[in-house]
Structures are given as C-alpha cells and as structure tokens.
Amino acid sequence: MPVVQVEAPTANAVAASKETLEDYTLRFAPRSYRKWSPAVVGVSALGGIAYLADFSIGANIGIANGTGNALLGIGIFAVVVMLTGFPLAYYAARYNIDLDLITRGSGFGYYGSVVTNIVFASFTFIFFALEGSIMAQGLKLGLHVPLPLGYLVSTVMIFPLVIYGMNTLAKLQVWTTPLWLVLMVLPFGFLLVRHPDSVGTFLSYGGQDGKGVSLSGALLAAGVCLSLIAQIAEQIDYLRFMPPRTPDNARRWWGWMLLAGPGWVLFGAIKQVVGLFLAVYLIASLPGAQDIANQPVHQFLEIYRDMMPAWLAMTLAVALVVISQIKINVTNAYSGSLAWTNSFTRVTKTYPGRLVFLGLNLAIALILMEANMFDFLNNILGFYANCGIAWIVTVATDIAVNKYVLKLSPKEPEFRRGMLYDFNPVGLVGFGLSAVLSIMTFFGLFGDTLKPYSPIVAVVVSFLATPATAVLTKGKYYLRRDHDGIELDMFDEHGNPSGETLTCAVTGMEFERPDMIASAVPGPEGEIQYISSLALSTDKTGIHVLPPK
Numbered sequence: 001m002p003v004v005q006v007e008a009p010t011a012n013a014v015a016a017s018k019e020t021l022e023d024y025t026l027r028f029a030p031r032s033y034r035k036w037s038p039a040v041v042g043v044s045a046l047g048g049i050a051y052l053a054d055f056s057i058g059a060n061i062g063i064a065n066g067t068g069n070a071l072l073g074i075g076i077f078a079v080v081v082m083l084t085g086f087p088l089a090y091y092a093a094r095y096n097i098d099l100d101l102i103t104r105g106s107g108f109g110y111y112g113s114v115v116t117n118i119v120f121a122s123f124t125f126i127f128f129a130l131e132g133s134i135m136a137q138g139l140k141l142g143l144h145v146p147l148p149l150g151y152l153v154s155t156v157m158i159f160p161l162v163i164y165g166m167n168t169l170a171k172l173q174v175w176t177t178p179l180w181l182v183l184m185v186l187p188f189g190f191l192l193v194r195h196p197d198s199v200g201t202f203l204s205y206g207g208q209d210g211k212g213v214s215l216s217g218a219l220l221a222a223g224v225c226l227s228l229i230a231q232i233a234e235q236i237d238y239l240r241f242m243p244p245r246t247p248d249n250a251r252r253w254w255g256w257m258l259l260a261g262p263g264w265v266l267f268g269a270i271k272q273v274v275g276l277f278l279a280v281y282l283i284a285s286l287p288g289a290q291d292i293a294n295q296p297v298h299q300f301l302e303i304y305r306d307m308m309p310a311w312l313a314m315t316l317a318v319a320l321v322v323i324s325q326i327k328i329n330v331t332n333a334y335s336g337s338l339a340w341t342n343s344f345t346r347v348t349k350t351y352p353g354r355l356v357f358l359g360l361n362l363a364i365a366l367i368l369m370e371a372n373m374f375d376f377l378n379n380i381l382g383f384y385a386n387c388g389i390a391w392i393v394t395v396a397t398d399i400a401v402n403k404y405v406l407k408l409s410p411k412e413p414e415f416r417r418g419m420l421y422d423f424n425p426v427g428l429v430g431f432g433l434s435a436v437l438s439i440m441t442f443f444g445l446f447g448d449t450l451k452p453y454s455p456i457v458a459v460v461v462s463f464l465a466t467p468a469t470a471v472l473t474k475g476k477y478y479l480r481r482d483h484d485g486i487e488l489d490m491f492d493e494h495g496n497p498s499g500e501t502l503t504c505a506v507t508g509m510e511f512e513r514p515d516m517i518a519s520a521v522p523g524p525e526g527e528i529q530y531i532s533s534l535a536l537s538t539d540k541t542g543i544h545v546l547p548p549k
Contacts, residue, residue, distance in 0.1 A: 073221025089261025
C-alpha cells in the first residue's frame with residue numbers, strides 16, 4: 001500500500017469515527033464488526049416488531065369497517081409489504097447498508113435521499129409516541145400512574161438502552177422475546193379453547209357502519225395498515241449487520257433474511273387479526289367495552305382475568321405492555337437517531353453525534369403523547385401511509401425494475417459522495433408525484449368516491465413514474481463517476497463486500513474497501529490517497545471530491 005500523507009484530522013471526521021459508540025451511523029457496517037450469526041441478527045430484528053400498535057390498528061379498522069373488510073385490508077397490506085420489502089431487505093443484508101444508503105443510489109442521489117430520511121424519522125417518532133401511549137395506559141391501569149407522568153417515564157427509560165447501539169439491542173431483543181411470546185399468545189389460545197363461539201362472533205362482526213364487505217371498506221382498512229410499510233427500514237437497521245453470505249451459511253442466511261426482512265409483515269398481520277379478535281370478544285361480552293376495546297392493555301387484562309386471579313392478571317397485562325413497549329421503542333429511538341444524524345451531517349457537513357438526535361426524537365415523541373395523539377390514530381396513520389408507501393415503493397421499483405429489468409440503474413448499490421449526483425430525478429419524481437397525488441386523494445380533492453383509494457394511488461403512481469422517469473432520463477443521473485479511483489476489488493470471491501482495509505488520509509484510521517474512495521488530493525510524491533466516505537461526508541471544502549467522469 002502506498003505511503004499516505006495524513007492531514008490534520010477535523011473534529012467532525014474524528015467524532016464521526018467513534019464507531020463503537022455511534023454504531024456505524026453514517027456508513028455501511030464493516031465485516032470486522034459483524035460477528036453475529038444470521039439467527040442472532042434475525043431474532044434481534046424480529047424483536048423490534050413486538051409493538052402493540054398492531055393490536056390497536058387491527059381493532060380500529062375492524063370496529064370502523066367490520067371484520068370482512070379488515071381481513072381483506074390486512075391481506076392487501078401484507079402482499080404489498082412482502083413484494084416491496086424483499087428487494088430492500090436483500091440489498092441491506094447483502095451489502096451491509098441501511099435504507100438511506102440504499103435510497104441514495106436507487107434513484108434519489110446523495111442529497112436527494114434526505115427527504116426520505118425525514119419521512120422515516122417521522123415514522124419512528126409517530127410510532128414511538130403510539131407505543132409510549134399504550135405503555136402509559138398500562139401504567140395508569142396497573143399502578144395508577146397519571147398519564148402525563150406515564151408518557152414521561154415511557155420516554156426517559158428508553159434513552160440509556162439505546163446509547164450503545166446494536167451490541168445492547170441484540171442482547172435485549174434475544175433475552176425478552178420468549179417471555180413476550182408466551183404473554184401474547186396465551187390469551188388468544190385460551191379464548192379459542194374456552195370460548196370457541198368467539199370465532200363465529202368475530203367472523204360475523206359488521207363494525208360500526210354494518211354495510212358489509214366492500215372494496216372501499218377494504219382499501220380504507222389497508223390504508224391504515226400500510227402506514228407500517230416503513231417498518232422495513234427498522235428491520236434493515238438490524239439486517240445490515242448480517243454476516244457475509246457463504247456456501248456454508250447460505251441456507252440460514254436466506255432464511256433469516258426473508259423472515260426478518262419482508263417476513264416481519266406475517267407477524268404484524270397476525271397481531272392485527274388477533275387485536276381485532278380480542279376487541280370483538282370484549283364488545284360482545286362486556287357491556288360498555290366499545291370505548292376500551294381498541295386498547296391492548298384492556299384487551300389482555302380482561303382475558304387474563306378470565307384465566308387467573310385478578311392481581312396476577314393485572315401484573316401480567318402490565319408486564320406485557322412494558323416489555324412490548326421497550327422492545328419496539330428501543331428500535332424506534334435507535335433508527336430515528338440514525339435517520340436524523342445522517343441527514344443533518346450530510347446537509348451541514350457537521351457531525352453533532354447520534355445521541356443529540358436520540359434526544360430530539362424522544363422529545364418530539366413525548367410532545368405527541370402529551371397531545372393525546374392516540375385519539376387520532378386512524379387519521380394520523382392514514383395520512384402518513386401515503387408518504388411511506390411513496391418512498392418504499394419507489395426504491396423497491398428502482399431495484400426490481402430499473403436495475404434488473406431495464407438495466408438503467410447500476411445493479412450494485414452506490415452511496416459515496418462524489419460517486420453519485422447530488423439529486424436524481426428518477427426517485428424524486430416517482431416519490432414526489434406519488435406522495436402529492438395520494439395525499440390529495442386522501443383529503444378528498446378528487447372526490448369522496450376516490451378517497452379510500454389513496455394507498456392504491458400511492459403504489460401505482462410510484463410503480464409507474466419511477467421506471468418512466470428512468471427511461472426518459474436514460475439513467476444518466478445515477479452515477480457521477482463510473483470508477484472510484486481504487487484498483488483493489490470491491491467484493492470477495494462470494495460477492496460479499498471486501499474486508500480489505502485502506503488508511504484514510506484525513507483521519508489516519510483503517511476502513512474497509514467498500515467504504516473508501518480515492519481522494520482528489522494526491523500525496524507528497526503524487527501517489528493516490530484514500531478517504532473514507534465517513535470523512536468525506538464532513539469535508540466542507542470539497543477538495544477531496546473527485547471530478548465527474
């Protein structure tokens with residue numbers, strides 16, 4: 001390796017390089033850090049879907065539209081998420097990058113993906129607030145803690161758990177999953193055995209309007225469920241730590257990638273159905289239960305009371321709520337802090353540290369909780385779904401269609417500054433048109449008849465506009481350069497990102513080959529110097545950025 005002239009490292013570059021604490025916030029996860037097995041990564045990722053919001057969502061859409069429409073809506077939701085989630089999860093696990101880095105090279109450009117990062121950050125604090133509200137309800141019911149104080153407790157307790165990133169989160173998710181599964185499955189199984197007639201009541205439930213099954217009712221239900229489409233980004237924040245895929249572990253690698261990636265929706269759909277099932281049981285068997293049937297803590301408490309002494313029922317119900325809230329909200333807080341930090345650093349070239357934005361994300365979530373957002377859940381999620389769908393479908397379409405069918409988008413993902421154009425119209429047009437038209441549809445600007453179809457508008461517009469824009473622009477806005485100036489192979493013999501290291505000329509630290517790019521500044525003898533994408537992201541002068549080629 002040539003002698004490298006080390007510049008005086010900038011404070012931002014050094015701060016951004018403290019990877020053990022910051023958990024690889026701004027770049028791909030290097031091989032040297034990815035020591036977990038596919039199973040540990042998969043279980044950790046699935047631990048993040050322990051949220052109870054699915055029970056509320058299932059109950060709300062069923063109470064509003066009836067069981068038939070709810071089941072159809074949940075089915076539509078599951079199919080869309082499976083189809084869009086697969087290419088994203090595969091790219092994350094195969095190339096060890098998060099969804100923001102995938103988005104950059106899949107139609108949005110280096111700065112263009114900032115807008116989708118904000119969409120994702122919004123997802124994390126909305127669902128943090130939702131889960132925190134559910135936990136506060138449990139604390140009030142079981143320990144008589146006032147709701148405002150419960151909101152504060154459910155927020156503050158998450159901060160220390162998220163500081164050390166994947167190391168801590170993996171242990172937390174693996175250790176708590178067995179207990180969580182038992183507490184969640186037990187009441188549902190009890191009802192099926194003890195009250196088999198509840199199945200018939202559930203299937204015949206017509207909801208508040210009692211109009212029966214209809215396409216509009218199913219799509220209204222699907223729209224609320226599809227607000228969860230951005231959950232794949234949180235799954236990816238774990239999947240990027242998958243080990244290299246080799247002939248020895250290929251079967252396990254594929255299995256856990258599929259299960260913890262697009263497969264998360266199978267668990268989510270089941271929880272939504274169970275949430276509605278429990279809500280219908282409460283409405284049918286308890287007078288006045290209509291007002292509490294959509295609250296998971298009451299759903300489980302009432303079933304537990306039918307199984308065991310009241311004091312134990314209360315204890316288990318509160319325990320389930322607390323465990324679930326912790327499991328999902330450490331993921332919400334972690335992913336949100338990554339999204340905010342990445343966007344801020346890219347735009348300002350300043351790295352304040354992930355913990356700053358961890359605090360910001362928690363503060364926004366707390367404000368939403370104190371504003372009692374739980375009462376407006378369907379409206380908030382229905383609106384948000386349009387933005388989330390537009391983003392996820394646009395990126396998935398670019399990978400599946402533009403890369404593999406049209407071959408206009410480079411197949412191997414690119415995320416490094418200098419290699420990408422700042423903005424790419426392919427993703428921005430696909431996302432922008434989809435989001436604007438579906439939101440206009442959602443608010444009835446095209447008439448009340450089309451209003452329930454806003455999720456379909458979001459999917460169809462993204463799917464059509466993304467490849468159409470790629471064809472019109474002939475794919476010329478994807479890559480600013482076709483070579484990064486380094487002759488060392490990017491991938492190993494199995495197609496995994498290489499583990500070979502090079503020294504960064506700015507920080508003096510070793511970084512793995514996929515994270516490096518040649519510097520535009522030569523060494524003292526005219527030799528090529530290397531710079532990491534991490535240091536390049538904080539380079540305010542731009543002197544290291546290679547010219548277009």
